[in-house]
Amino acid sequence: MATRDTDWDGVRLHVVTGKGGTGKTTVAGALALALAADGRKVLLMEVEGRQGIAQLFDVPPLPYAERRIAVGPGTESRPGGEVFALVADPESALIEYLEMFYSLRYAGTALAKIGVMDFATTIAPGLRDVLLTGKAAEAVRRKDSKRGRTYDAVVMDAPPTGRIGRFLNVASEVSELARVGPIRGHADTVQKVIRSPGTVVHFVTTLEEMPVQETLDGIAELRTLGGIRPGAIIVNMTRPVALAPGQLRAAADGELDQAQLALGLKSAGLDDSAGLAAALATELCDQARTALGQEAQQQRLDTADRPCYHLPWINGGMDLAGLYRLASLLREQKAA
């Protein structure tokens, strides 16, 4: 149903990862909104139980159930789409799984009370992850009679970069269980979805050393796993640079022409232009140093050879308006 070209036509599961503090949840939310344009229906899924989506969209804490939380941006010809949210936890997913395959809902609920579910999802290698990715895969595949596929896209606010490979590499993680366990069939189905061309993993980062390193490591790791596709790199919280690229080096070295700056300030009618020029030159110097460092980090990111989108820092804290703005910037850059 693509009505315009995007970088991810045909992709239905967007997994969003990133180092802590880079704004992974925010970007996942913005991407869900961006995808929910043109009457589409999108599921935004959270798997780490932080209620980050509820905070981001300013709604009460979300249960293990799909709730409509926002309306996507509309156009003149078509109405906006819808964003549903789901907070998936392994225990509930396990109970649901038992019900679906063994009609064991009552027993499951009772066992959860005495900690059996917690035990199973904690100790069985990979079970937790296969249940969570399984929930996403189920949502991707789900159909309803009226409109065919229930969701046009699913966006998952996934675990951080350091754990993403293990999280998605379900098949090998459950191998210990899968020798004979019935979860094997489930894992295989999930794996088919995760490794299909319809699934990509986006990396959110800032232009700082550590998040960039983790992004590169994460992409390299996915590439070794075979069939799990790295998607875009989304550079978040960027700030515009005041000086032209050619001026940065001089400014960073403290060689900015302060007399010239003072002259400019004077013609703007500011007092004490010399003193002010010295202070502002320091600010320009700091920013130039930051910008040069960021430029180097951007070059490192470019080596990963992935589409790269940039989202600005939103002054005054993230709110719904800011989120819609990020969503439209993602659309402009053909992320959705």
Added chain:
Amino acid sequence: MPERRPPELDIDRLIADRRTRIIVCCGSGGVGKTTAAAAIGLRAAERGRHVVVLTVDPARRLAQSMGLTSLDNTPRLVQEATSAPREPQEGNAADSAGSLHAMMLDMKRTFDEIVEAHADPDRAAQILANPFYQSLSSSFAGTQEYMAMEKLGQLRRADEWDLIVVDTPPSRSALDFLDAPQRLGRFLDGRLLRLLTTPAKVGGRAYLRVLNAGFGVVTGVLTKILGTQVLRDVQTFVTALDTMFGGFRERAEYTYQLLRAPGTAFLVVAVPEDDALREASYFVERLDQERMPLAGLLLNRVQQLPAAHLSAARSLAAAEVLQAAGPDGSAAGPDGSAAGSDGLAASDDRHAASNDEPESAARLLAMAALRLHADRMEQAAAQRRAAEHFTAAHPQVPVAQIPAQAEDIHDLDGLRRLGQAFGTGHRPGATKP
């Protein structure tokens, strides 16, 4: 309304106080905990303390600068830190030279060592080879936190250092690090594990009688989930671990008491943004509930501007005056440079370098500086608001501010500069006297 000023957190005094034996840096991810812990460790060492910094996940270059090249669980002496010149302006020359050790936590190795310490060699080997142990020791959410605390206990018992600085794991939330050890302890020590391993005894216990009838259901469901072979593996594992239960509980209790002891100081690290400060708030409240000693809030990456006396509004207005007088004479550019949060984005062709004429070059340079300044002032104001929210809720919590650094820190000089800033921090956006 008069601005509420929090008490000042004096980190130099904290590290100078010989009674301070443990400093725990905690906070949500991405706020600079590791760097702060390293900077505190270095500063304390250069002021005569014998310090070990326990880091969990340092940036590669930062780790290298401290001589840490691998996760080897062994404290390494940071040579340069020990031989580095003392700061001349600090007149406490009475201190003998201190030392700095640093180590990276290897959580699996730490876990293995506990097993080896608490089980006979045969049983230990059996446990270490079990797939469930391997899963638990490498990927259980909470193992890293538990092992960081375990390592802290070991370092404290070794008593080779007079100050231990701990960087807590990059958790989902700041609170994980308090909860996870207990959760793992509870898990390993739980009645459910006993139920699985000793079904025969179940009927004898009154409180478990209800479960007796249900036991078949438990194993039945677990078999459905896991398969029979797997369940047998689990039982083998649990039986093998059984001997260690007491040890786990004891260790967790020891560490918990250590964290509440008078020589311990918690530093909550945050950046002046709403999300990070919300986490910091939770953490402060939680420490209070647990009666754990909070030293204060370390507010990292605070915007401090040399030209803070020039307001954002005046700065933008001046930039507009210059723009109106510009060579192209036009009003604000297509990016609406006068408005909104990223308003300083003058398009590239108007950058100063693009013009040869000295007067307009001066004008363009000044415009760039003024727009940048306005943006930074707005950022500083937002930071100040976020910090004030925190202080309104926790007026008693001392705060130290660390100015934002222009570049990533990846060497000892950078850590040293950061350490010096601990002493000179002040509120965001203010001018230095």
